[in-house]
Amino acid sequence: MTKALASFSQEAGNIVAHKMIDVQANNVHIAWQIPQYALITAGEVLFSVTGLEFSYSQVGHDTYQLFTELLLYILFILNAPLKNRILF
Numbered sequence: 001m002t003k004a005l006a007s008f009s010q011e012a013g014n015i016v017a018h019k020m021i022d023v024q025a026n027n028v029h030i031a032w033q034i035p036q037y038a039l040i041t042a043g044e045v046l047f048s049v050t051g052l053e054f055s056y057s058q059v060g061h062d063t064y065q066l067f068t069e070l071l072l073y074i075l076f077i078l079n080a081p082l083k084n085r086i087l088f
Helices: 030-057 064-087
Strands: 004-011 014-021
Touching (some): 030 064
Antiparallel strands (some): 004 014
16 A cells, blocks of 8 residues: 655745655665675775875874874765765
């Protein structure tokens, strides 16, 4: 049985009704997420290790903390959309 709901929005001063329909569940098993998580985790580990190794070996002693902070900030920015998509 299909349920229909209505939502209303205001576009250019006019109230517009939108019809929303419940869709059927798909048949994709949740285990298909495991390879995706493994690939994302491996990529993040390789990026982190490479960046930290570079910051300790190539960047000067007085600026390696700044470089490490920038690296962690970049990781945070790259992971934020992914984590929001998973949690919600």
